Amino acid sequence: MTTTMNLAVFSAKSYDKEYLSRVHAASPQASTAITLTFHDFTLCSDTVALAAGADAVCVFVNDALSAPVLQSLADAGVRAVLLRCAGYNNIDLLAAERLGLLVANVPSYSPEAVAEFAVALIQTLNRKTHRAYNRVREGNFALDGLLGSTLHGKTVGVVGVGRIGLALARILGKGFGCRLLAYDPFPSEAFDEFGEYAALDELLAQSDYVSLHCPLTEGTKHIINARSLGIMKKGAVLVNTSRGGLVHTESVIAALKSKQLGGLALDVYEAEGDLFYQDRSGEIIEDDELMRLMTFPNVIVCGHQAFFTEEALTEIAQCTLQNMCDFIEKVPCKNSLVGEGHLRVRPESLPVRI
Ligand SMILES: NC(=O)c1ccc[n+]([C@@H]2O[C@H](COP(=O)([O-])OP(=O)(O)OC[C@H]3O[C@@H](n4cnc5c(N)ncnc54)[C@H](O)[C@@H]3O)[C@@H](O)[C@H]2O)c1
Numbered sequence: 001m002t003t004t005m006n007l008a009v010f011s012a013k014s015y016d017k018e019y020l021s022r023v024h025a026a027s028p029q030a031s032t033a034i035t036l037t038f039h040d041f042t043l044c045s046d047t048v049a050l051a052a053g054a055d056a057v058c059v060f061v062n063d064a065l066s067a068p069v070l071q072s073l074a075d076a077g078v079r080a081v082l083l084r085c086a087g088y089n090n091i092d093l094l095a096a097e098r099l100g101l102l103v104a105n106v107p108s109y110s111p112e113a114v115a116e117f118a119v120a121l122i123q124t125l126n127r128k129t130h131r132a133y134n135r136v137r138e139g140n141f142a143l144d145g146l147l148g149s150t151l152h153g154k155t156v157g158v159v160g161v162g163r164i165g166l167a168l169a170r171i172l173g174k175g176f177g178c179r180l181l182a183y184d185p186f187p188s189e190a191f192d193e194f195g196e197y198a199a200l201d202e203l204l205a206q207s208d209y210v211s212l213h214c215p216l217t218e219g220t221k222h223i224i225n226a227r228s229l230g231i232m233k234k235g236a237v238l239v240n241t242s243r244g245g246l247v248h249t250e251s252v253i254a255a256l257k258s259k260q261l262g263g264l265a266l267d268v269y270e271a272e273g274d275l276f277y278q279d280r281s282g283e284i285i286e287d288d289e290l291m292r293l294m295t296f297p298n299v300i301v302c303g304h305q306a307f308f309t310e311e312a313l314t315e316i317a318q319c320t321l322q323n324m325c326d327f328i329e330k331v332p333c334k335n336s337l338v339g340e341g342h343l344r345v346r347p348e349s350l351p352v353r354i
Pocket of ligand 1: 087114186213219242243306
């Protein structure tokens with residue numbers, strides 16, 4: 001490989017710089033072929049001009065790659081967009097395809113990292129360890145209000161049994177002894193050893209815990225809404241570690257107030273783009289729905305950290321730089337989402353237009 005190309009990394013936090021730089025330095029191929037530039041701000045219409053001079057950009061979940069942003073990238077000479085995440089709901093793939101940009105993602109990085117985090121959220125809500133932690137630090141060792149229930153034997157509904165959903169099914173089925181139901185319009189035999197497939201409404205009606213692991217698409221946007229919450233078992237717990245747009249926030253607030261929903265754990269939030277991955281602790285947060293959610297004792301909100309393990313960051317860096325090397329060497333990139341005049345994702349998995 002002789003060509004050296006510039007990769008501009010947007011939304012680069014200290015850990016992105018650390019892991020990408022470490023993997024870059026350790027790879028003779030990547031360190032020879034790729035020059036890295038880091039920007040700590042997101043890529044959007046206001047910042048796209050800073051991509052000038054780059055051959056490719058590397059982005060994360062809250063960078064907004066709408067058609068006009070992609071057009072500006074193409075006009076500036078950028079030929080590839082490398083997502084350092086699995087989800088691709090933040091990029092207009094049809095526009096990218098039209099512009100002839102390579103778009104590649106990191107389809108799988110430690111699915112167990114996300115699945116294990118979903119289990120941590122379920123058990124935190126279930127056993128109220130978030131409340132016990134604060135209480136004990138104040139010298140209050142009373143158990144009133146901390147009553148949980150045993151997970152063993154409970155029914156867990158998994159919406160979307162791809163890599164992460166399957167990892168969750170494995171942990172909860174084989175480890176905790178839960179009964180598992182799954183809804184997925186593209187069923188695979190891999191789930192058969194853990195439980196049964198069911199229609200979405202049936203899953204919602206029977207599950208004590210519902211965990212979302214499907215992508216955000218036109219078809220799944222607000223898959224959890226007033227109607228679906230009404231079908232759920234009274235007091236059931238909802239966990240979303242997938243994408244915020246799957247859940248209609250106003251409806252979950254109403255369901256929590258009426259006690260129809262017994263608990264909610266969110267690692268992702270529909271309007272997270274302006275908040276997550278930033279320290280806003282000294283500011284007034286204007287998002288009233290998020291602030292209302294955080295007043296409930298049976299709600300946990302985390303800032304999109306389910307993926308955040310050392311193993312996953314290493315895999316993300318390795319895969320992203322390999323995608324870039326494939327792009328430079330002009331060899332087929334196995335993680336390409338577009339190419340040769342067609343999208344490589346199922347039409348029904350197309351992202352919500354941004
Ligand atoms: N919180 C985090 O840090 C984090 C990290 C990685 C991924 N994610 C999210 O998790 C999601 C799942 O990741 P994955 O690696 O398991 O993806 P995957 O592609 O392996 O699995 C997704 C599954 O969802 C199914 N699906 C598609 N449409 C559906 C629908 N309408 N209803 C139910 N299921 C449907 C697919 O058939 C597939 O089996 C990603 O789309 C991403 O948004 C979040």
